[in-house]
Amino acid sequence: MSTVKEVVLAERLGLPRSQLKALRDNETLKSPAHWHLEHSHIVYTTAGVEALQEALKIGEPSPAPTAEDPAEATASHNEPVKEARRQWLSTHVLMAEETLTELIVTKVYPRNPRCLQARLDGDPHPHTVRVRDNRNFVPGMKLMAVKGPTSGVWNHRGRCPRRKGHW
Known part of the structure; x- marks a missing residue:
């Protein structure tokens, strides 16, 4: 079902x-x-x-x-x-599928470990992305995300980096 x-x-x-x-x-x-x-x-x-x-x-x-x-x-x-x-x-x-989009990390929020700021390639406007843990993300990293159902917040899909700056 x-x-x-x-x-x-x-x-x-x-x-x-x-x-x-x-x-x-x-x-x-x-x-x-x-x-x-x-x-x-x-x-x-x-x-x-x-x-x-x-x-x-x-x-x-x-x-x-x-x-x-x-x-x-x-x-x-x-x-x-x-x-x-x-x-x-x-x-x-x-059957409406989520479309994965590649985003580039622009800012990591040290006080909020569940969010970071990223942008689409070629788009100067930043977007908020929910992640499991932003500790190992660094600006410039690419991640896959889907646009959330409400409020324009994106949701990260996939693994988090194992080490700082490295997948």
């Missing part, structure tokens, strides 16, 4: 987390089936993302059924809608 964090889901859908919380509070999304707590993060299951998509009417075509028998029209209309939802979910929410 595939899961996705609420923070990431809210960013990918362009919704405020308060709207997702309201759906959880009014029992549109039920706790163990659609979402659960995992290491102090709210995590949505595939069924939860589908229920959220159903509640918000996201990613579905909406042609009106045109048949003489309404039950037949609804049955034939639901299959393409369900397939369109599955495709939308897999491309936009569940």
Whole structure:
């Protein structure tokens, strides 16, 4: 079963987390089936993302059924809608990959061992990067990071240097 964090889901859908919380509070999304707590993060299951998509009417075509028998029209209309939802979910929410980007360290904060300042190659603007431990990083080192889901803070991916200035 595939899961996705609420923070990431809210960013990918362009919704405020308060709207997702309201759906959880009014029992549109039920706790163990659609979402659960995992290491102090709210995590949505595939069924939860589908229920959220159903509640918000996201990613579905909406042609009106045109048949003489309404039950037949609804049955034939639901299959393409369900397939369109599955495709939308897999491309936009569940399988969206993080893109690793190479950054160059520009400053190491001695008072905050969990952060450092880095920039993209060719970009003069610095970015804050969260790392496990900045003790062995030095300015000029290259590291791989992904842009965080909120606030523009980047997250380091990979190993930290074993010695000061050396991978």
